[in-house]
Structures are given as structure tokens and as C-alpha cells.
Amino acid sequence: MNPRSLQIYELQAEICKALAHPLRLRILDLISAGEKSGSQLLEILKIPKANLSQHLAVLKGAGILKERRLGLSRILALAIPQIEEACELIRKVLAQRLQLQGREAERAREVLKRQKRRA
Amino acid sequence: MNPRSLQIYELQAEICKALAHPLRLRILDLISAGEKSGSQLLEILKIPKANLSQHLAVLKGAGILKERRLGLSRILALAIPQIEEACELIRKVLAQRLQLQGREAERAREVLKRQKRRA
DNA sequence: TCATTAGTCAATAAATATATAAACTAAAAA
DNA sequence: TTTTTAGTTTATATATTTATTGACTAATGA
Numbered sequence: 174m175n176p177r178s179l180q181i182y183e184l185q186a187e188i189c190k191a192l193a194h195p196l197r198l199r200i201l202d203l204i205s206a207g208e209k210s211g212s213q214l215l216e217i218l219k220i221p222k223a224n225l226s227q228h229l230a231v232l233k234g235a236g237i238l239k240e241r242r243l244g245l246s247r248i249l250a251l252a253i254p255q256i257e258e259a260c261e262l263i264r265k266v267l268a269q270r271l272q273l274q275g276r277e278a279e280r281a282r283e284v285l286k287r288q289k290r291r292a
Numbered sequence: 293m294n295p296r297s298l299q300i301y302e303l304q305a306e307i308c309k310a311l312a313h314p315l316r317l318r319i320l321d322l323i324s325a326g327e328k329s330g331s332q333l334l335e336i337l338k339i340p341k342a343n344l345s346q347h348l349a350v351l352k353g354a355g356i357l358k359e360r361r362l363g364l365s366r367i368l369a370l371a372i373p374q375i376e377e378a379c380e381l382i383r384k385v386l387a388q389r390l391q392l393q394g395r396e397a398e399r400a401r402e403v404l405k406r407q408k409r410r411a
Numbered sequence: 412t413c414a415t416t417a418g419t420c421a422a423t424a425a426a427t428a429t430a431t432a433a434a435c436t437a438a439a440a441a
Numbered sequence: 442t443t444t445t446t447a448g449t450t451t452a453t454a455t456a457t458t459t460a461t462t463g464a465c466t467a468a469t470g471a
Binding site for chain 3: 309312313339340342343346347350361363364
């Protein structure tokens with residue numbers, strides 16, 4: 174295996190690790206809908222600010238988020254918008270599967286009901 | 293936030309966690325190029341088989357890989373091909389950035405050389 | 412200058428992830 | 442039936458992640 178490809182797998186693994194938390198995925202989603210400051214995120218997420226700061230540090234560390242100062246606050250934005258695209262692709266698939274599962278469960282319940290009526 | 297969306301973030305985070313290792317990303321890539329058995333992967337990856345088994349268990353546990361028996365071996369295939377699509381999207385971006393970084397570093401070296409010649 | 416705002420840092424405890432070695436198992440072949 | 446193949450399981454040591462608390466800092470505004 175050529176070393177450049179191996180390097181890319183490692184980079185990509187670091188990005189996946191940074192994405193591997195529901196809060197961080199939600200944060201990316203919020204920011205992709207429009208740049209936000211930490212305190213704006215705090216209002217929405219309702220978690221301790223030290224915790225938010227840690228999660229943001231993970232995302233910045235992986236190069237997924239970038240930051241600029243604006244007055245007292247720091248404005249966060251996506252550094253690699255394609256990552257959010259990839260995330261949305263995955264979410265679409267998962268949402269579809271959840272819906273499908275839901276419909277299947279409902280169909281199973283219907284079958285049970287009908288059997289009960291007949292008995 | 294509606295609970296269905298929160299559930300999807302959690303599902304997605306589990307998938308990202310399963311992807312968050314260079315070996316597992318490479319395994320997915322190998323399998324997406326064509327179904328493979330464990331021993332085929334072992335030949336390519338040259339890692340202890342207990343370790344491969346653990347990594348495959350992670351991928352199967354997240355629902356990313358599925359498995360069928362064929363004689364003595366178990367054949368692995370992608371259960372959600374769109375995940376590999378998303379991974380490739382990310383890899384493309386990373387490869388581009390690495391190339392760009394490489395070119396920039398080279399330009400910087402050139403500049404240094406020219407300065408030395410003039411001195 | 413002093414207080415406030417927005418955020419980071421450091422320490423800690425608990426939970427998870429990883430690699431490795433060695434024992435184990437199930438299906439197929441001899 | 443015994444052996445072999447292909448893979449899993451268990452135990453263990455180490456490292457990493459996460460949430461939480463409380464102290465800290467840098468920029469702004471009164």
C-alpha cells in the first residue's frame with residue numbers, strides 16, 4: 174500500500190473520530206445552517222459551557238471548524254463544507270431506514286390485530 | 293429539537309465511531325472494491341486475525357458490513373453502500389488538500405533557494 | 412480601573428477503545 | 442471420527458474520550 178493512501182486513511186479516521194459524537198454532529202448541522210458564536214450554541218444546546226468548549230476544541234483540532242473574532246465573541250464556521258455534505262448523505266440514508274422500520278413494525282402490528290379478531 | 297432527529301444524530305455518531313479507525317476505513321475500501329473473506333483481508337492487511345475479527349465485529353455491529361457463509365469462509369459485503377460514497381467524498385477533499393499543501397511547501401522551498409543564491 | 416462577557420484550561424472520575432495472547436468453536440474435508 | 446480451516450471469544454494492559462467542577466484569561470464597556 175502506498176504511504177500517501179495510508180496517510181489519508183489516518184487523516185480521515187481523525188475526522189471520523191471528531192464526528193463520532195451526537196452533540197458534535199448537531200453542532201456542525203447548526204453551524205452549517207449559519208455561522209454561530211459559542212453563546213448562541215449554548216442557548217440552543219443547553220449544556221455546560223466548558224463541555225461545549227471541549228467539543229468545539231475537538232472539531233477545531235480536526236480542522237473541521239474555523240473561527241474568527243467578532244467583538245467579544247468568536248464566530249464559528251465550517252472549514253470543510255464537504256464534510257457536512259457527507260454527513261447529510263448519511264443522515265438521509267438513516268432517516269429512510271428508520272421510516273422503513275417504522276412502517277414494517279406497523280404492518281406487523283396490523284397483522285397481529287387481524288389474527289386476534291379472527292380468534 | 294424533535295426526538296427523531298436526535299435519534300438520527302445518535303445513530304450517525306455510532307456509524308462515525310465505527311469508521312474512526314484507519315484500518316477499518318481501509319477494510320471498507322477493500323470490500324467496496326469487491327466482497328472479501330476474512331482470510332483474504334488478512335493476507336492484504338497482515339495483522340493478527342483476532343485483531344481483524346474485532347475490527348470486523350465493530351463494523352458489523354454498526355450495521356455497516358453484512359456477512360454470508362460460503363463453504364468454510366464468511367464473505368463480507370457493504371450493507372450501506374452510501375457510507376462508502378460519503379467516505380470517498382471526504383477522501384477526495386483530503387487528497388486535494390494534501391496535494392495543495394505539498395505544492396505550497398515546494399514553492400516555499402524554491403523561494404528559500406532563490407534567496408540563498410542571491411545572498 | 413473594575414466588572415462583565417465569552418470562552419478556555421486543568422484536574423478528576425468513569426466509561427470506551429485498542430492491541431495482543433491464548434483458548435475456544437463450528438463447519439467442512441480427509 | 443479426527444483434523445483442518447476460518448474465525449470468535451476472553452482476559453488483560455494501556456490509552457483515549459467524556460462530563461463535570463472550579464479556577465482562569467482576554468477583550469470590552471461602564
